[in-house]
Amino acid sequence: MPNYYEVLKVSQKASGPEIKSAYRRLARKLHPDRNNGSEETALKFAAIAEAYEVLGNAQERAKYDQRILEVQFSGDGDSVFSSANPHARRWRQMVYEKRYNDIIDRMIAEERRDVAAFQRAVYPAVSVLLTAFLATALKPTMFVNSGVLGKIVLVSLFIAGLIHLGKRLRDAFVKYTEDDTNIRESILDGEERSPLQVSRVAAAGGLILAVLAAFGLGHLVGMQFDEVAKLLPRMFSFEFEPEFFLYPPIVTIFVDGLHSIVSRLDG
Secondary structure, eight states: OOOOOHTOOOOOOOHHHHHHHHHHHHHHHOOOTTTTTTTTHHHHHHHHHHHHHHTTTTHHHHHHHHHHHHTTTOOOOSTTTTTOOOOHHHHHHHHHHHHHHHHHHHHHHHHHHHHHHHHHHHHHHHHHHHHHHHHHHOOOHHHHHHHHHHHHHHHHHHHHHHHHHHHHHHHHHHEEEEEESOTTTTOOOOOTOOOEEEEHHHHHHHHHHHHHHHHHHHHHHHOOOOHHHHTTTTTTTTSSGGGGGHHHHHHHHHHHHHHHHHHHHHH
């Protein structure tokens, strides 16, 4: 049974990001395209790809670790792991259960971290798109109608929102997108690569187009339905205003803040 941890040169207690980082480091070093198509290097590259396919998936890794335990506790010889002594068997069972529970706990923790990371990536993006649509559809004029202090507050929130949004998007791009030069492309076919991994350029372009589309669609809707502006002309505009670009990053701060509070309460 191959030791995938040794293949990737990581500890059995390594976290998911540590395993991914180790795989990427080795893959770039051993990629056949960088070693003149060496057969020996290609075999090593295939080995680390196989190891990552198992250890990079929380559930598959838990199954693999369980198999390691079963092999370890079913050995032959005079060691305490294979002794027929009832006290040794009892100790062996306790150790086995403890290590197995540790594996399950780690898998659950990894899945929770993955869910939390996905939410931190999705919620800001969704809030930006939804706010871009609503801002141009309803056309609020909070900035124009605010005093000097109000304008300063809105601009400050906008800048803080941009910084916050930039950090969230950066983390999401690192986790869910690939470099344009895919390090596995010459070995694994498209079915073996994760369908969620896309080019960073493509992801950035798609996000920009989606935001522009949200602004455009909201503007079209606002042109057809301007009842809100008719009822409250001092608070809403009939025309497209530059201040509409201020609102998506501002709303993102509050949405992300609420999500963080709810997550901590659930935890």
